[in-house]
Amino acid sequence: MELSAFLTSVGINSAIAVLLFLLYSVLRKQPGNLNVYFGPRLALASERKNYPPSLLRYLPSPSWVVKAWETTEDDILALGGMDALVFVRIIVFSIRIFCIAAVICMFLVLPVNYYGKEMIHHDISSETLEIFTIANVKESSEWLWTHCFALYVITCSACGLLYFEHKSISRTRLAYITGSPPNPSHFTVLVRAVPWSAEQSYSESVKEFFMKYYAPSYLSHHMVHRSSRVQRLMNDAEKICRVFKGVSAEQKSKPCLLPCFCGAPNSFEILSNEPDNVRGNIGLDISNLATEKENAVAFVCFKTRYAAVVAAEILHSENPMLWVTEMAPEPNDVLWSNLSIPYRQLWIRKIAVLVASIAFMFVFLIPVTFVQSLTQLEQLSHAFPFLKGMFKKKFISHVVTGYLPSVILILFLYAAPPTMMVFSTIEGSVSHSGRKKSACIKVLYFTIWNVFFVNVLSGSVIGQLTKLSSVKDVPKHLAEAIPNQVGFFMTYVLTSGWASLSVEIMQPFFLLRNILKKFICRIKNNPPNGTLSFPYQTEVPRLLLFGFLGFICSVMAPLILPFLLIYFVLAYLVYKNQIINVYEKSYENGGQYWPIAHKTIIASLVLTQIIALGIFGIKKSPVASGFTIPLIVGTLLFNEYCRQRFFPSFQKIAAQVLTQMDQQDEQGGRMEEIYQQLKSAYCQFRLISLDLCNVRQADQQRDQDGIRDSEAETAEIGTAEQQVDDTGTADCYMDRQGPISK
Numbered sequence: 001m002e003l004s005a006f007l008t009s010v011g012i013n014s015a016i017a018v019l020l021f022l023l024y025s026v027l028r029k030q031p032g033n034l035n036v037y038f039g040p041r042l043a044l045a046s047e048r049k050n051y052p053p054s055l056l057r058y059l060p061s062p063s064w065v066v067k068a069w070e071t072t073e074d075d076i077l078a079l080g081g082m083d084a085l086v087f088v089r090i091i092v093f094s095i096r097i098f099c100i101a102a103v104i105c106m107f108l109v110l111p112v113n114y115y116g117k118e119m120i121h122h123d124i125s126s127e128t129l130e131i132f133t134i135a136n137v138k139e140s141s142e143w144l145w146t147h148c149f150a151l152y153v154i155t156c157s158a159c160g161l162l163y164f165e166h167k168s169i170s171r172t173r174l175a176y177i178t179g180s181p182p183n184p185s186h187f188t189v190l191v192r193a194v195p196w197s198a199e200q201s202y203s204e205s206v207k208e209f210f211m212k213y214y215a216p217s218y219l220s221h222h223m224v225h226r227s228s229r230v231q232r233l234m235n236d237a238e239k240i241c242r243v244f245k246g247v248s249a250e251q252k253s254k255p256c257l258l259p260c261f262c263g264a265p266n267s268f269e270i271l272s273n274e275p276d277n278v279r280g281n282i283g284l285d286i287s288n289l290a291t292e293k294e295n296a297v298a299f300v301c302f303k304t305r306y307a308a309v310v311a312a313e314i315l316h317s318e319n320p321m322l323w324v325t326e327m328a329p330e331p332n333d334v335l336w337s338n339l340s341i342p343y344r345q346l347w348i349r350k351i352a353v354l355v356a357s358i359a360f361m362f363v364f365l366i367p368v369t370f371v372q373s374l375t376q377l378e379q380l381s382h383a384f385p386f387l388k389g390m391f392k393k394k395f396i397s398h399v400v401t402g403y404l405p406s407v408i409l410i411l412f413l414y415a416a417p418p419t420m421m422v423f424s425t426i427e428g429s430v431s432h433s434g435r436k437k438s439a440c441i442k443v444l445y446f447t448i449w450n451v452f453f454v455n456v457l458s459g460s461v462i463g464q465l466t467k468l469s470s471v472k473d474v475p476k477h478l479a480e481a482i483p484n485q486v487g488f489f490m491t492y493v494l495t496s497g498w499a500s501l502s503v504e505i506m507q508p509f510f511l512l513r514n515i516l517k518k519f520i521c522r523i524k525n526n527p528p529n530g531t532l533s534f535p536y537q538t539e540v541p542r543l544l545l546f547g548f549l550g551f552i553c554s555v556m557a558p559l560i561l562p563f564l565l566i567y568f569v570l571a572y573l574v575y576k577n578q579i580i581n582v583y584e585k586s587y588e589n590g591g592q593y594w595p596i597a598h599k600t601i602i603a604s605l606v607l608t609q610i611i612a613l614g615i616f617g618i619k620k621s622p623v624a625s626g627f628t629i630p631l632i633v634g635t636l637l638f639n640e641y642c643r644q645r646f647f648p649s650f651q652k653i654a655a656q657v658l659t660q661m662d663q664q665d666e667q668g669g670r671m672e673e674i675y676q677q678l679k680s681a682y683c684q685f686r687l688i689s690l691d692l693c694n695v696r697q698a699d700q701q702r703d704q705d706g707i708r709d710s711e712a713e714t715a716e717i718g719t720a721e722q723q724v725d726d727t728g729t730a731d732c733y734m735d736r737q738g739p740i741s742k
Contacts, residue, residue, distance in 0.1 A: 009490075009491045013498050014494075016502065025064060026058060068580070075580065076579055079580055081585045081588040082176055083433075083536060083592075083593060084585070087536065087575065089165060091568055091571050097158050098564055099565065101150075101554045105555065108149075109146055109150050116134075117136055133556055134147060134555065134556045134557070137619060139618075145623070148623075148628060158551075159635065166642060166646040178660075183330065184330070184677060185328050187301055188300065189325050190298075190328040191221075191297065191300050193342075194298060196296065206298045206300065209316075214311060218300070219301040224299070224336070296342070297340075303671075329587070334432075350428075353423045353426055360419060368450050368454045405491070407495055413450070413496075424438040440593065447542070451545060455485055455489075489557075493546060497563075498570065505577065532584060533586050534579065536593060540597070591650060598642060599639075606635055
């Protein structure tokens, strides 16, 4: 790829990103967009304010950048939980390591690459990007020691930073667990594959079993019922409650041009006017549905955390497929529909999902190969002769080769996260957070395979694979192919990185829906969107993919590093803004994304070293090759140390810590209160009666409480708004930090 084509892509993506960021800084100040750019609680609290017209409201301002920058990690932990903090720590780690890599590679490696061969450099804009890669260094060059030295600096720095991040995150995670209110999941064990008995029900079998073996510590249990119909009714009831809260008499009387966006308020009005005895009968019918059939699954609650951990870890039967136990997820995190899956089917489902995922990855060879054909104008002109005249225009050829391939690939890749979420659901995850984590891993493998490996070999995939006579040839072929694809990787960082951040902060889907509701459906007081959880299954793989590309290209093509640094700095600001304003924490994995990040970083380092070993072999530098081998061994040993030292603390909680927490609760007299919470924490249908029978009374009570709370919060936020921003508009929502610090 020519440098001018790459600069065209830089210009297009920079213009899009700057335009959207400026537009966001204006749109977020408009009172009509509160429910788009801020969470439900802040939007409802701020909607009651009267914002005077002001010209400053329509001028871009960097106030959101300042707020995001000043937000501390303690605020992130309080608002988004451990997963949000780990996500931010991944970004901080990436900024630190690539700052080091950029300094060493841009000032030492890049000049060696550029002047690696004896040639006359003419106009730099007409140069190809391969001139800036290691491919431009002549064989047996004495300057290859710079690449080996840079590889050592990057590897040692990455391992050191990883070690300190592990220690910091482990301490924070432990403090977060011990400092949080008592969690029902710490006292509860999920029991699956309860044996069937003709003499007694599943519930009786569970009670008899745990009373026999855990009599001193057993507290209670809750059976899981087949809930497909009931769960749908619960979801509909929650939606009805939200609509009731946001629909006023004025809105219901106005005509609607698009009923699909406005809903049918008359139906809700009919439901609310039903007599109490009718609604009571609805609740009773649902209760009867709930007890239709029990599953061989139960939530068993214990009196202490330590007893629950012991029951979860021990083998309860000679047959490992019976009485299978594990620690229960949090009540709000339970994926009730998957608990009905028989335990014996899980291994079959996992194999089927694995086969389907691999097949989906290979199906994606078609669009990826098409994308790579766009980078080769000669092949494209040969396949489509009628386009030859168009490709003679420089700007069009630069757009086609420098911008279009990455855009098309990104559009195809949008299908991956929802597909992997479906696969993870079929796989049988028992929690929403577990399903999201499983989808995150699948999306990560999928994107690395398609964006890196397939693109490197996609010139002629089958031809490249047939050339491999043995595994030893893999580093050699990767070393030959990567410098030729560095232009695509750089444009991908621009398009999928810079542009995606601006799209993320703009929230175009919710913004468009808000506009349609206001100007077509004529709804003035538009209720805020439902709770949005952070999309870890898409954003974590994107971060790790860019880190993967950064490590691979740092020594071979260091020109990518400045653009990666810009991306990570923008990501640090954008995602912190989204965590404190847009996304709400409904459930979390407890920081389980950090081990995924660690494994990906180690794999990136090892693969970088293997490819460098192949490059040094091609360039006939035995000294550099000899020094690279100990680096690979040292990286693997460091990974094994971290696996033994840090990983167990992310998978389990120490018995010493659990015992101390139990003793503190007993001394503080909180155990009785905890036992009362456990009696209803995992009751599958405890909210149906409230949702369908008492929806009006509950809404009225919440409205009265919400008015009092929002008036106090609005007064506090309004004062902070005047101190921070003179616009007199919606920047007040950023001050969620105020109540937290108190």
